[in-house]
Amino acid sequence: MANRRTPSDRSKKPLDASRLDELALAYVARFATSRAKLLRYLGRKLREAEWTDAADPRAACDAIADRMERLSYLDDRQYAAMRGAAMTRRGLGARRVRAQLFVDGIDEADAGEAIDAAEGAAMASAVGFARRRRFGPFARQPLDDPAQRERQVAAFARAGHSPALARRILAVPPGDAAALAALDAEAALD
Structure with a gap:
């Protein structure tokens, strides 16, 4: 059982407003982020550390996020x-x-x-999805199994595309250059 992780016996590290500000600045410098994601990150840091500042920690997080927005680090x-x-x-x-x-x-x-x-850009995105997954006109061979076709429609739906659009793309057989060109032309118009 050597692989089991044991809880750390170390005490929580101290954290104050200036250190929290440094953490926020390092985070926005490294990642493109939203205000909510920055606040979640700072909240996690607050839970992991012992707050030593006299100010309210949530108010400090909001003030830091406001400052980052004013400086255009968050938009x-x-x-x-x-x-x-x-x-x-x-x-x-x-x-x-x-x-x-x-x-x-x-x-x-x-x-x-x-x-x-x-x-x-729905059509262009769906055609790109089909191309990456080798579905429909991009498959190596025609698909005859209806259950497999429905699994492909479900994959389109999980990717955020409408089932009607998925069925339309999947209806184009592999090797049909004219139909594929029509799909590409329609995708280019998006």
Whole structure:
């Protein structure tokens, strides 16, 4: 049982407002993040350490996040646009982008443009997803098994695409250059 981790006997490290500010600055310097994600990180650091400052720790976290926003180190709208575009390029659909932005703590007002952009690029994203996964027109051989076809539709749905769009792409047989060109042309119009 040597692999079992035992709880540390060390006492919690002291943490004050200035050290918390240093941690926040290092975090935003290293990662593109949202205000909510920064506050979660600082909250975790507060739980892991012993607070030694006289100020309220939650108020200190809010003040640090406000300062980072004033300095433009945090911008939820810009973060949403960046995150949404990256997910769309990876072949993920608008539903998945919306869900991830919600998890990242981005409110609807800041996420609106990113979600609209993901919805506008739905076809291009779905075709990219099919290309990466070798589904439909990008498969090596035609798929005759209906159960396997439904599993592929489910994979599209998990990636945030509509089942109707998935079925439309999966209906194109491998090797049909004309239908593939039509899909690519439609994806380019997104």
